[in-house]
Amino acid sequence: MPLPFAQRTSVEEVEEGSLLSPKFDSDGLMPVVTTDAQTGELLMHAYMNQTALMKTIETGEAHYYSRSRQTLWHKGATSGLVQYVQQLLIDDDQDCLWMRVTVAGSGASCHVGYRSCFYRQIPVGTEAVDSSSPIALTFTEAAKTFDPQQVYGDAPNPTQL
Numbered sequence: 646m647p648l649p650f651a652q653r654t655s656v657e658e659v660e661e662g663s664l665l666s667p668k669f670d671s672d673g674l675m676p677v678v679t680t681d682a683q684t685g686e687l688l689m690h691a692y693m694n695q696t697a698l699m700k701t702i703e704t705g706e707a708h709y710y711s712r713s714r715q716t717l718w719h720k721g722a723t724s725g726l727v728q729y730v731q732q733l734l735i736d737d738d739q740d741c742l743w744m745r746v747t748v749a750g751s752g753a754s755c756h757v758g759y760r761s762c763f764y765r766q767i768p769v770g771t772e773a774v775d776s777s778s779p780i781a782l783t784f785t786e787a788a789k790t791f792d793p794q795q796v797y798g799d800a801p802n803p804t805q806l
Contacts, residue, residue, distance in 0.1 A: 648695055653739075660737050668740040669695065674710060675740060679754065682731035682745040688754040689762040693742065705730050707746060713805045724796045726750050751790045756803060758789030758796075 651664035659666055669675050674692040681688055691709040693701065696717055700708035707720040707728035721727030728746040735742055748754055755762040765782040767773075773780060 648699060650695075659739055665735070666739055667695075667698065667735065668738065670740075674712070675742060677709065677742040677744055679707065679728065679744045679746055681752075682747050686761055687763050688728075688746070688748070688760070698742075701730060701733065701744075707744060711803060713803045720754070721749060723800055724750075724756070724791075726753055726796075728754065753790035755790075756793060756797070758791050758793045759786045760790045761786070 649665075651658075651662075651666040653659055653666045653668065658664065659668075667675060673694045675694075675698070677691050677693050678687065679689045679691065680686060692712060693708070694710040694717075697708040697710045700706075700717070700719070707730060709718045709720060710716075711718040719727075727749040728744075729749070730744055730746055732745040733742065734745075751760075753760045755764065757764075764784060764786040766785050767780065767782060
């Protein structure tokens with residue numbers, strides 16, 4: 646069954662038209678930023694392929710493509726922390742998505758246990774750089790929202806070295 650995406654026939658149609666004609670990169674992926682629909686807090690950044698985008702549109706629940714696992718990923722299928730799409734936006738040249746969601750359960754979206762995947766801050770400025778040691782991160786969340794071991798058990802960690 647063909648996907649219901651329009652052909653990219655002109656810049657004008659892509660930028661000003663009313664038809665969805667997404668542009669995926671050479672790996673068949675498109676970046677997605679996901680924020681909390683209520684607060685605007687950035688929860689995570691991930692990727693979608695055509696199948697993940699269609700599943701998200703069809704179900705109203707976030708589906709992504711996991712680059713580390715090389716598979717479709719329904720956010721919350723294992724943890725119960727399902728992301729319910731409140732708004733799905735595409736940028737001007739249709740190659741990046743912004744998804745505004747509400748999250749089931751504790752409201753957390755990070756597999757490490759924090760609410761947001763962006764729980765550490767990088768210092769900025771010349772005083773932050775000391776060539777004799779690595780740059781130190783500062784935690785922006787005081788505590789984890791959930792215990793990953795209780796939620797995921799023995800499931801493999803998706804983080805790759």
